[in-house]
Amino acid sequence: MITTPEIITTHEITTAVIPLLIPCQDMGKYMDPAIQEVIQAIIGQCIAITGPMFSFHKRRPSDSFDFEIGFPVAKAIKEEGRVVNSKLPAVRVVRSVYQGPYDNLGQAWGALQQWVREQKLPETGRFWESYLNNPDEVKDPKEYLTELNWIIG
Numbered sequence: 001m002i003t004t005p006e007i008i009t010t011h012e013i014t015t016a017v018i019p020l021l022i023p024c025q026d027m028g029k030y031m032d033p034a035i036q037e038v039i040q041a042i043i044g045q046c047i048a049i050t051g052p053m054f055s056f057h058k059r060r061p062s063d064s065f066d067f068e069i070g071f072p073v074a075k076a077i078k079e080e081g082r083v084v085n086s087k088l089p090a091v092r093v094v095r096s097v098y099q100g101p102y103d104n105l106g107q108a109w110g111a112l113q114q115w116v117r118e119q120k121l122p123e124t125g126r127f128w129e130s131y132l133n134n135p136d137e138v139k140d141p142k143e144y145l146t147e148l149n150w151i152i153g
Contacts, residue, residue: 002096002108002148005115010149013051013088016042016077017070024061031069034082038070041083048074052147056088056128088128093149094121097132101141105129112148126151 018034035053042049051072058066068086076085094116098108109127116123132145 001100001104002098002111005094005096005112007092007121007152008095009092010088010090012090013072014074014076015054015056015068015070015086015088016047016073016083017056017068017086018082019068019084019086021064021066023064027065034069037081038083041077041080042071042073045077047077050074052130052132054088054128054130056086056126058126060125089151092152093127094119094152095150096148098146098148099142099144101144102146103141105146108146108148109150112150116150116152121152124151124153 016038018038020030020034022030039049049071053069053071056068056070058068070083070086072088077083079085094112096108096112096115098105100108113123127148127150129149130147132147133143135141135144138144
């Protein structure tokens, strides 16, 4: 389900995002419009997207998600509408890659959390996932690749 986890230190990355606080059951309703809005803001300013789309979660989900959805960019954007500047932090993470449909991401995160707890690593409750391939180009959901980053300090 997930690749063998590894502990790495990330570098800070400049991003353009839309912060969202939404009910869990409404994820599908809000995600695609937000993605399109971020892309339009970045492209409209002729700024390069430098990495895969991601969602950075500020806390573990409960009945709602509190997260930012966006893209790494070559430089800060001029903020417009809901699209603002942010950063992926320079932190220690446990990283793994999940292959499969997005519907099973909860199970993949559960497996990663179990590994973190077995290693007795500190948990911050913050994490992000980067979507390594595009569902418009990879038609079989079994082939979707999602990088999981669990912040440990």
